[in-house]
Amino acid sequence: MTACVIAPVVPPVIRAPGRGRGGPAGARRLPLAGSPASAALAGGVVYGLGRIDASGRVAGRAVTSALGWGNGDRLTMTAESGVVVARRDPGGMVTLAARPYIVIPAALRRRCGLRAGDRVLLAALPGEDALAAYPLAVVDQAIRAHRTAVPGPGGQP
Numbered sequence: 192m193t194a195c196v197i198a199p200v201v202p203p204v205i206r207a208p209g210r211g212r213g214g215p216a217g218a219r220r221l222p223l224a225g226s227p228a229s230a231a232l233a234g235g236v237v238y239g240l241g242r243i244d245a246s247g248r249v250a251g252r253a254v255t256s257a258l259g260w261g262n263g264d265r266l267t268m269t270a271e272s273g274v275v276v277a278r279r280d281p282g283g284m285v286t287l288a289a290r291p292y293i294v295i296p297a298a299l300r301r302r303c304g305l306r307a308g309d310r311v312l313l314a315a316l317p318g319e320d321a322l323a324a325y326p327l328a329v330v331d332q333a334i335r336a337h338r339t340a341v342p343g344p345g346g347q348p
Contacts, residue, residue: 235316236314236315237254237257238254238312238313238315239251239253239254239312239315240310240311240312241254241310241313243305243306243308243310247296248292249292249295249311251292251293251313251315255287255322258315258317258321259317260279260322261289263286263287264279264286264287265279265280265285266280266286266293267280267282267285268296268299272329273303273304273328273329274303274323274324274325274326275295275303275305275311275323276324277293277322277323277324278319278321279320279321305326309326309327310327312324
């Protein structure tokens with residue numbers, strides 16, 4: 192019995208122009224999944240999480256894009272019960288930059304007890320053209336208050 196050897200079929204190596212050999216520049220990046228925060232929940236509210244930096248900036252691309260806010264829009268910001276609320280207002284004191292973040296003024300950060308590194312729950316209310324930033328301490332208080340109001344097993348709170 193005589194066997195015929197078949198040569199293997201190996202596709203040629205094709206390099207993208209401008210890329211060198213090896214290194215991270217030659218590696219392909221995996222596609223990123225879309226953010227679940229970009230979908231509006233019931234009531235038209237869009238949620239996201241952000242972290243306050245040392246300058247008071249909080250990024251929230253999904254939230255600001257849901258509102259249609261952009262570069263040069265002016266905002267009026269208020270704070271009540273630890274929650275910062277921003278509304279688009281032509282006479283506002285805060286101007287949005289080209290990047291998707293808002294800046295919470297120092298006076299409002301102090302009033303709400305917000306510090307650099309604190310995380311906030313961002314809620315976009317497109318129907319009201321407003322954005323609310325809830326410190327996680329406020330969210331925690333709401334959850335604890337709700338938990339004590341819900342009866343446990345056997346009807347006990």
